[in-house]
Amino acid sequence: MSIELDKFDRRILAILQADARRPAETIGAQIGLSASAVQRRLARLRQEGVITAEVAIVDPVQAGRPLTVIADVEVERERPELQLRLKQWIAAEPAIQEAWYVTGEGDYVLIVAVRDVQAYEALMHKLMVENANVLRFRTRVALGTLKRGLAVPMDPPAA
Amino acid sequence: MSIELDKFDRRILAILQADARRPAETIGAQIGLSASAVQRRLARLRQEGVITAEVAIVDPVQAGRPLTVIADVEVERERPELQLRLKQWIAAEPAIQEAWYVTGEGDYVLIVAVRDVQAYEALMHKLMVENANVLRFRTRVALGTLKRGLAVPMDPPAA
DNA sequence: AGTGAAAAGTATAACCA
DNA sequence: TGGTTATACTTTTCACT
Numbered sequence: 001m002s003i004e005l006d007k008f009d010r011r012i013l014a015i016l017q018a019d020a021r022r023p024a025e026t027i028g029a030q031i032g033l034s035a036s037a038v039q040r041r042l043a044r045l046r047q048e049g050v051i052t053a054e055v056a057i058v059d060p061v062q063a064g065r066p067l068t069v070i071a072d073v074e075v076e077r078e079r080p081e082l083q084l085r086l087k088q089w090i091a092a093e094p095a096i097q098e099a100w101y102v103t104g105e106g107d108y109v110l111i112v113a114v115r116d117v118q119a120y121e122a123l124m125h126k127l128m129v130e131n132a133n134v135l136r137f138r139t140r141v142a143l144g145t146l147k148r149g150l151a152v153p154m155d156p157p158a159a
Numbered sequence: 160m161s162i163e164l165d166k167f168d169r170r171i172l173a174i175l176q177a178d179a180r181r182p183a184e185t186i187g188a189q190i191g192l193s194a195s196a197v198q199r200r201l202a203r204l205r206q207e208g209v210i211t212a213e214v215a216i217v218d219p220v221q222a223g224r225p226l227t228v229i230a231d232v233e234v235e236r237e238r239p240e241l242q243l244r245l246k247q248w249i250a251a252e253p254a255i256q257e258a259w260y261v262t263g264e265g266d267y268v269l270i271v272a273v274r275d276v277q278a279y280e281a282l283m284h285k286l287m288v289e290n291a292n293v294l295r296f297r298t299r300v301a302l303g304t305l306k307r308g309l310a311v312p313m314d315p316p317a318a
Numbered sequence: 319a320g321t322g323a324a325a326a327g328t329a330t331a332a333c334c335a
Numbered sequence: 336t337g338g339t340t341a342t343a344c345t346t347t348t349c350a351c352t
Contacts, residue, residue, distance in 0.1 A: 003221060013222070016215035020179055023328060037337050039329065053216040055310070056175035062161045062209045063172070063311040070261060070268050090305055094312035098270075100301040102229060109229050109299065111257075113311055140268065142259040146249055150309065151214070152222040152272055153253035182345060193321050198346065 003048050008033060009041055010154040013050070016042075017151040020054045065095075065113040068142035069120050073108040073127070074135045082133035089131055095123055106135075117141075162207050167192060168200055169313040172209070175201075176310040179213045224254075224272040227301035228279050232267040232286070233294045241292035248290060254282055265294075276300075 005013070011031045015022055024042065025035040045051045060066060075086065090099045090110070098111040114120045120139070128134050164172070170190045174181055183201065184194040204210045219225060234245065249258045249269070257270040273279045279298070287293050 005221070013215065013217050017217055018212075018214065020213045020215045025328080034338050035328085036330085036339075040336085043330085048221075050218055050221045051215045052218050053177075054179045055177065055214065055216060055308075056172065056179045056210045057212040057214060057309055058172050058176055058311050059209055059211050060311045062164070062207075064161075064314055064317070065311050068259060070259065087305055094310070096306060097309060097311075098307050099305040100227060100229065101303040101305060102299040102301055104299055107299070108305070109301075115314075140261040140263055140266070142261055142268075144260040146246055146258040146260065146267070147255060148257050148309065149214075150216055150256060150307065151253070152217050152219045152224050152256075155223055155274075158223070184345080194345085195322075195347090196320055199319085202347090 003050060004157075004159060005050065006157050006159070008037075009045065009050075010157060012038060012041055013045065014154040016051070016054075017154075060113050065115055067114045067116055067120065068145060069112045069114060070140045070142065071110040071112055071124065072138040072140075073110060074137065075106045075108065075131075076133040076135060077106040079133045082131065086131045086133065089127070093123070095119075162209060163316075163318060164209065165316050165318070167196075168204065168209075169316060171197060171200055172204065173313045175210070175213075176313075219272050224274055226273045226275055226279065227304060228271045228273060229299045229301065230269040230271055230283065231297040231299075232269060233296065234265045234267065234290075235292040235294060236265040238292045241290065245290045245292065248286070252282070254278075 008031055012027060015027055015030065023035075024038040027033075028035045028038045031038075042051075060068070075083065086108075090096050090108070095112050095114055096110050097113050100109050101107075102109050112120060112123065114123065124137060124139075127137075167190055171186060174186055174189065182194075183197040186192075187194045187197045190197075201210075219227070234242065245267075249255050249267070254271050254273055255269050256272050259268050260266075261268050271279060271282065273282065283296060283298075286296075
């Protein structure tokens with residue numbers, strides 16, 4: 001069951017999704033609450049898993065992984081045990097930043113951060129060799145990143 | 160030109176990409192540096208834009224946006240001014256979390272966080288109506304999220 | 319660059335309305 | 336739940352190696 005998020009919670013989350021370092025006192029001043037009320041809500045939001053993590057975002061270019069690739073991977077669907085193995089393989093591969101299982105012909109969509117095309121090819125070769133159920137994949141290279149983030153829009157409270 | 164990141168910088172970044180709240184003293188203990196050395200490096204990494212932001216990650220389900228959709232949008236390429244307009248449209252739409260311009264037939268790939276299929280359809284209808292250069296799009300719904308993050312793997316230093 | 323110590327700023331926790 | 340206060344912790348600044 002999901003937790004009720006009121007107007008204050010939502011405003012706190014909206015602010016923290018842009019800047020997790022903002023002090024509770026500053027947030028409180030913005031939304032009309034005392035610093036400790038903000039802290040109490042913050043502790044609750046972490047505790048209940050509404051906030052799943054607070055992380056630093058690193059520039060991929062400066063970190064030496066300037067190339068983003070979107071890979072559509074098609075797999076045989078009739079092998080549940082190989083599917084599990086593939087999921088574990090994906091989870092263990094740090095170059096894969098995001099991965100979804102999507103509607104369509106047994107497809108996974110992967111977002112991959114690599115140094116160059118060669119590194120991507122090596123990664124996908126390894127993927128194919130180590131996962132027999134992977135039939136083929138399609139590669140699209142990001143020519144430009146327009147937007148990058150995990151922020152979820154905060155709608156007005158339902159209640 | 161990119162900044163040199165030594166072994167310590169990389170270890171700090173690796174830690175902070177998983178947990179931005181970790182105190183400098185704890186990080187220092189892990190990597191064999193004093194708290195103030197860690198703080199000084201941290202300030203430099205922020206200053207130079209290696210760390211672009213520190214953000215809270217919010218659970219989309221609890222925030223009321225349980226549905227992730229991957230949209231491949233095909234546009235007419237012969238209209239640079241409409242391309243700019245589309246980019247601005249994407250930038251201004253909070254439901255679009257990520258967007259890349261990719262190799263292929265004038266395609267954008269969008270990652271969209273919505274409440275339900277209806278909200279997605281309404282969004283894409285609006286996209287088409289307000290951007291005349293959008294020819295068509297393909298929709299894939301995420302049936303499962305295997306991995307979600309923006310963490311960049313920290314390779315050993317080149318130097 | 320790194321260390322260590324004082325000062326300033328934040329978070330945490332206890333208590334009252 | 337929200338506010339206030341006291342305490343503990345963290346970051347910031349500075350003097351020194």
